[in-house]
Amino acid sequence: MGYKAKFRVWRGEGGDGKLEDFTVEVNEGEVVLDVIHRLQATQAPDLAVRWNCKAGKCGSCSMEINGKPRLGCMTRMSTFEESDTITVTPMRTFPVIKDLVCDVSFNYQKAREIPSFTPPSDVRPGEYRMQQIDVERSQEFRKCIECFMCNNVCHVIRDHEENKTNFAGPRFLMRIAELDMHPYDVADRKDAAQEEHGLGYCNITKCCTEVCPEHIKITDNALIPMKERVVDRKYDPLVWLGNKIFRR
Amino acid sequence: MTQTTAESPARKQRAQLKVRTLRTDRWWLAPALTFAGLMAFLIYGFWATFDASYFVDPYIAPFSSPCLATSCPEGARFLGLAPFGDWYGLPPGLLILGLPAGFRVTCYYYRKSYYRSFWLSPPACAVAEPHKKYTGETRLPLIIQNVHRYFFYGAIVIGAILTYDAILALIHKPGGLGTWILLVNAGLIVAYTLSCHSCRHITAGRLNHFSKHPLRYRAWTFISKLNAKHQQLAWASMFSVMIADFYVRLVAKGVITFPYA
Numbered sequence: 019m020g021y022k023a024k025f026r027v028w029r030g031e032g033g034d035g036k037l038e039d040f041t042v043e044v045n046e047g048e049v050v051l052d053v054i055h056r057l058q059a060t061q062a063p064d065l066a067v068r069w070n071c072k073a074g075k076c077g078s079c080s081m082e083i084n085g086k087p088r089l090g091c092m093t094r095m096s097t098f099e100e101s102d103t104i105t106v107t108p109m110r111t112f113p114v115i116k117d118l119v120c121d122v123s124f125n126y127q128k129a130r131e132i133p134s135f136t137p138p139s140d141v142r143p144g145e146y147r148m149q150q151i152d153v154e155r156s157q158e159f160r161k162c163i164e165c166f167m168c169n170n171v172c173h174v175i176r177d178h179e180e181n182k183t184n185f186a187g188p189r190f191l192m193r194i195a196e197l198d199m200h201p202y203d204v205a206d207r208k209d210a211a212q213e214e215h216g217l218g219y220c221n222i223t224k225c226c227t228e229v230c231p232e233h234i235k236i237t238d239n240a241l242i243p244m245k246e247r248v249v250d251r252k253y254d255p256l257v258w259l260g261n262k263i264f265r266r
Numbered sequence: 267m268t269q270t271t272a273e274s275p276a277r278k279q280r281a282q283l284k285v286r287t288l289r290t291d292r293w294w295l296a297p298a299l300t301f302a303g304l305m306a307f308l309i310y311g312f313w314a315t316f317d318a319s320y321f322v323d324p325y326i327a328p329f330s331s332p333c334l335a336t337s338c339p340e341g342a343r344f345l346g347l348a349p350f351g352d353w354y355g356l357p358p359g360l361l362i363l364g365l366p367a368g369f370r371v372t373c374y375y376y377r378k379s380y381y382r383s384f385w386l387s388p389p390a391c392a393v394a395e396p397h398k399k400y401t402g403e404t405r406l407p408l409i410i411q412n413v414h415r416y417f418f419y420g421a422i423v424i425g426a427i428l429t430y431d432a433i434l435a436l437i438h439k440p441g442g443l444g445t446w447i448l449l450v451n452a453g454l455i456v457a458y459t460l461s462c463h464s465c466r467h468i469t470a471g472r473l474n475h476f477s478k479h480p481l482r483y484r485a486w487t488f489i490s491k492l493n494a495k496h497q498q499l500a501w502a503s504m505f506s507v508m509i510a511d512f513y514v515r516l517v518a519k520g521v522i523t524f525p526y527a
Contacts, residue, residue: 033278039437078433085392105288113279149477173388178400179277218404221381223375225391236278238463238493242374253412
């Protein structure tokens with residue numbers, strides 16, 4: 019059975035804008051993105067919204083629904099009461115281009131700052147031999163769809179714009195962890211993680227894990243293990259001594 | 267380079283929502299409960315540290331074990347030892363409190379819980395924090411959190427001693443309710459300690475070739491399963507140690523007197 023839902027949607031260009039009220043038809047089985055599309059088709063033809071797969075796999079329709087970072091295409095309308103007013107805003111950490119569409123180039127800039135996979139010089143492509151147990155930890159991180167909701171929700175940059183220069187965000191610290199755990203990667207990533215990409219800013223409050231639509235355990239499986247690896251390198255005198263004695 | 271201060275043009279390009287959060291759920295409930303739980307533990311711990319009724323044969327209260335001071339009753343002394351001389355006049359619990367306290371304070375789970383509930387950094391996801399500046403764990407004093415693994419080593423010793431205490435109680439008073447409370451507590455403390463992220467790293471997390479270290483990989487797999495329950499074990503062991511400690515003190519004070527106490 020359909021009903022009329024009350025929506026408040028952010029409209030505006032750049033930082034200027036306001037929440038506008040709409041009443042939109044909702045049908046059984048629909049998700050928030052469906053309703054946004056109906057709003058676009060019937061009442062606000064110039065409403066800007068980024069979307070693509072409608073299946074939770076492209077990471078395009080990241081937005082904030084009732085203040086929580088969510089994928090529009092994966093948020094069922096049945097999770098709300100018919101009497102609820104649903105507020106839809108763009109991601110709060112990134113500059114707004116128009117309406118619900120953000121400029122997420124911060125993330126691509128951070129991605130470029132991380133050196134790519136670096137195999138040993140004496141191993142050529144096609145010669146890599148790895149066992150499944152050696153790579154399955156990293157494979158969890160490959161599920162990332164780059165919706166950037168983890169970077170959006172992380173208070174280090176969400177609440178402190180000035181930290182954007184020094185902090186790569188959970189998505190890219192996870193990328194560093196993925197490469198550091200790779201059995202064939204020889205690049206030194208521990209010092210860089212701490213000094214250049216701001217791992218020390220993370221205070222492990224786990225919001226990145228809470229919002230991840232792929233349910234990647236970002237904090238427990240990537241950020242904390244990476245912090246422990248940095249401790250090995252920088253803060254643990256016993257490991258340092260062991261490495262010296264055994265020339266590891 | 268782009269200017270990125272709090273009031274920079276870049277900041278003003280974000281949606282200028284003037285509210286702290288648009289969340290409509292009870293986001294404040296979890297940090298409020300956490301605050302209450304941790305405060306209860308702190309207040310109880312402070313009281314227990316200075317309470318003198320910590321031993322009644324064969325039970326010793328976990329907050330005061332191992333008892334290493336000369337002032338400890340004969341039966342309470344760990345392995346009969348009293349390495350601290352007569353000069354030490356403070357409560358014996360103070361001698362060892364630093365290890366379990368340091369382990370919990372620097373624990374990755376507790377860090378999350380008190381950063382959220384005490385320091386409001388952030389109080390909940392997508393709720394703005396009240397602080398103007400944030401440097402995280404990049405400088406003193408919070409950079410000291412990196413010593414967590416050393417407190418883990420200490421916590422292993424404490425867990426072993428609490429297990430020893432519980433086994434002694436089992437030998438001397440197998441039918442006592444206190445024995446079983448101490449045994450459950452020791453089990454939860456050991457499980458919480460082993461589920462630690464540093465333990466997971468030390469077993470094999472630091473390796474890149476699990477296949478070359480099959481035994482360490484198996485240990486890591488086991489610890490990883492425990493680690494997934496680290497939060498639950500943190501709370502369970504925190505309450506169990508309070509309950510066990512309080513129970514022993516009530517028996518020692520003569521408040522609980524039934525035959526199988």
